[in-house]
Amino acid sequence: MKGTKNAFVYVVCGSRKHIDTLHRSIKWLEWNANSDIMVVTDIYRNEIPVKHRHVIHVETPAHFNHHQASIYLKTSLHRHVPQNYEKYCYLDSDVLAINNGADQVFSLFTPPVTFAPDLPVAENNVSRFSPWAVNCPCTGLHDTASCGHLVAAIQQKFGLQVASDWVHWNGGVFVFNPHHSADFMERWHQNTMQILEEPYWQTRDQGTLIVTVWQKGLQNHPVLPQKFNFIADLNNAFLCFLPDEGYALHPDLPKINPVFLHLFHSNLENPDWSLKADVEEPLMSRNRIWTTVNKTDAKEEHWFTQHFRQHGIVNGMLPLFKRIAAQLAFMWQHNKA
Template identity: 35%
Template sequence: MKNSFIFVVCGAREHIDTLHFSLEYLKKYTSNEIWVLTDTSRNEIPVIHDKVVDVRTPEAFNHHQASIFLKTGIHHYFPKGNRYCYLDTDILALSEEVDDVFNEFVSPISFAPDHCTMEQFSAYAVNCDCISLYDTYSNRIEKNLVAIDPLRTSSKPSIIENRKKLVSFYQQNNSIPRKIAVGLRFLFSFNRFSIPQGIYFDKKDKTWKDQTGESFMHHFRWAEISKKSGLKWNHLKGYPALPDGRSLWKLSCNHLKEQIAETFDIAVKNDHFQHWNGGVFLFDDSSHDFLNMWHESTLEIFKNPRWKTRDQGTLIKTVWQFGLQEHPTLNKKWNLIADYHNPFLRWEGNVVHIGAQESYTPALLHVYHHFGDETWDFWNTIPTVN
């Protein structure tokens, strides 16, 4: 049995540039074949690689649909009898462990978990009004925050870094017992409430400061900000609540679950299902039935205006259709998702921290947005290919 990696790309130069960047990383570490599956007639620039499979995709598809068409139908274009690892073009190989990923395969197919759960992904898969609702209230909150705390818009590095430290502190103490403990310590502190991050709250002038005395945040009350923004503050759980009670801090809805039931008559019985991420997956001959169904379901939603052009919603549907909701997933080190908005995300040597108590040494890093963003500290600290 032969092991091979496969990238899929179609269309815009930026995606092909990303592919070329990622190819250099993978070439450094793998001893296996690397294939690129593409439709060369769509590409703005040539794919520079020695193993390319060129497939003409339906002309009615846009480039995004064409890429998904090839990705979900990937098994149609490569010989049987082998094991394959699909990689999104924004996946970077970071160690010689990458070839060991093939040993992680569990039939009929193996994916890694996503960085969020189904209800948090829902609004990005279907055309509901939830994103615009959240944006509307988030913009109101932001406008009112800036009015009280002008330092919020400062671009000074020290202020930005200190504000990140404060966010990290509150996220690490987000449980009810920890909130109570922090609240009591604040109450019984005198003029200065200090936290381990090396910053403190000056009770006299009601500002957060660092050890140099520089102010980086003015005091405000979330309950007042929420009220000004047309929301209520949930004191018990600590978030501004939308009119229907949902947290503004965490975009979530059940519209994807409902749309899967309506379109495919498949019941997803877990509102908080930890769905799979499509950035990395392993397959072989035993995967073909699953892949056929995923492919067919995805082509069906291309014609349905209630769905966005994504493949993860139909992946969830196919998982439940095949009864694989408890199927083992790959360790996150095989698809470690770098979320630009994650305040915990940082390097420490060759270890990536993604949570207060969660860290990995990634073999495959998934930079799913802000790829190549040199204003992002995390991107600038990704190991380079020598």
């Protein structure tokens, strides 16, 4: 250990896939940060050893599965990390530090805790997150992309009213202090333990993070800038990347040059994984398709607008129908031949 005043901390339990993902994340963090790094784990659960200098073993309840055990450790980190560091930054194992200056995140700490907003898509809130937090009938897609089931579940379980349009926090990156954050973290932990084995609640800590924030009246608390937890969900069809500009959740949004890239649905455990080949190049291909489609749409809109500007709405209808009829007649003759 370097003996720095701040430290990064990870949590991992269970399968080789998660531990290999962790190893990659640690490597990238070592390239782009100077602070100490530690891993909290239950070593008796792991398929392979965690290869790192500073591993903290914490035995977890035996009846938990590995996912539940990881959440148990994450929400109780304030109990397990050394107390001599000023601040900690927790990172999910699928978060990569892709730029220098990762240590800057510590300067953004506002007690009691500092998280980033949960933005896997351009517009997100509690209702949009709801189908992914509870086991309701909603799919999270199309007509059931948003729902009120999480708000209702929070009201029923915790007696708390939460705004459905609130942009909640993401648990993948957050800064905390073992002393100043202890009360918040303990409440988060206890809230999570209440729902962890209830079948209606999905095995996650983010629903109870929402609960804890509102219990503490922190819904307007400062959050980390998006570049410290840019969520790159490769299933987001609008996600884009330009080499000279950075990433965006939608082509029409300003580009961001992330410090921490939070990668959803990317095989980080694969030894041959590459940021360029597995993330950047596929996104640039999407960009080219998006640009082509937009140009085509723009030309069609331009012709349509020009037509009615020339003829007017009423007088333009007959020439438009004639043009369509002529095109259909041409296609029929062509197919007949």
